Amino acid sequence: MGNIFILNGSPRASKSNSKQYAEIFSKNYLQETIYKAISKTNQVQLCRELSHYSDVLFVFPLYADALPVGLLHFLKTLETNLPEHKPTVSILINCGFLEPEQNEVAVKIIHLFCRRNGFPIGSTLMLGSGEAILKSPFKYIAIRNIRKLAKCIASGNHQTIQATMPLPKFLFRLAANKYWTKYGQKFGITKKQMQTMETEG
Ligand SMILES: Cc1cc2nc3c(=O)[nH]c(=O)nc-3n(C[C@H](O)[C@H](O)[C@H](O)COP(=O)(O)O)c2cc1C
Known part of the structure; x- marks a missing residue:
């Protein structure tokens, strides 16, 4: 288990749900976590920094059944600026709709990227009702599953987890x-x- 680099791929990074999910993750991950939001200007720098970590966690929302365009741009930048050491890539994706499986295509896109570019694939949490769950009585479900994700990444016992509101x-x-x-x-x-x-x- 090593330090983890958390990259927020939401275009509304500072006000995003993804930021809140990243904060919950940080509280539940026993090693040091370094959080950064992907922006138009920091992408090459982030690619270099990736080398210092055993793990990276992409935290982002589902946009139009796929990745937010800023995250797609980042992956393109990463393809041409591959770090010397490639961290294991884990994912915490949330979508607005109830069904966590809506996120499957976006997860496949990241996994394809990993396979093509030699990044080990780690754990995934697909969260449904991600816009609403933290403001609802079911917040505990999100927290419980983020804690599970943190444990999977820390132990290297990688899993894919799905969670949503039980409605x-x-x-x-x-x-x-x-x-x-x-x-x-x-x-x-x-x-x-x-x-x-x-x-x-
Ligand atoms: C432009 C846009 C496209 C979206 N597309 C989807 C979608 O295809 N499926 C879905 O379930 N939610 C969709 N959502 C909802 C977001 O995934 C959801 O609100 C999420 O919590 C936003 O996370 P963020 O605050 O980290 O950006 C979309 C939201 C926006 C603004």
């Missing part, structure tokens, strides 16, 4: 509808407006 889909949909409609109201946006493609307008 039926219809109830989750109802709650999500209510939450996002209220959230839109705070910014003067109606539900109808949110259902259009004009989100940037």
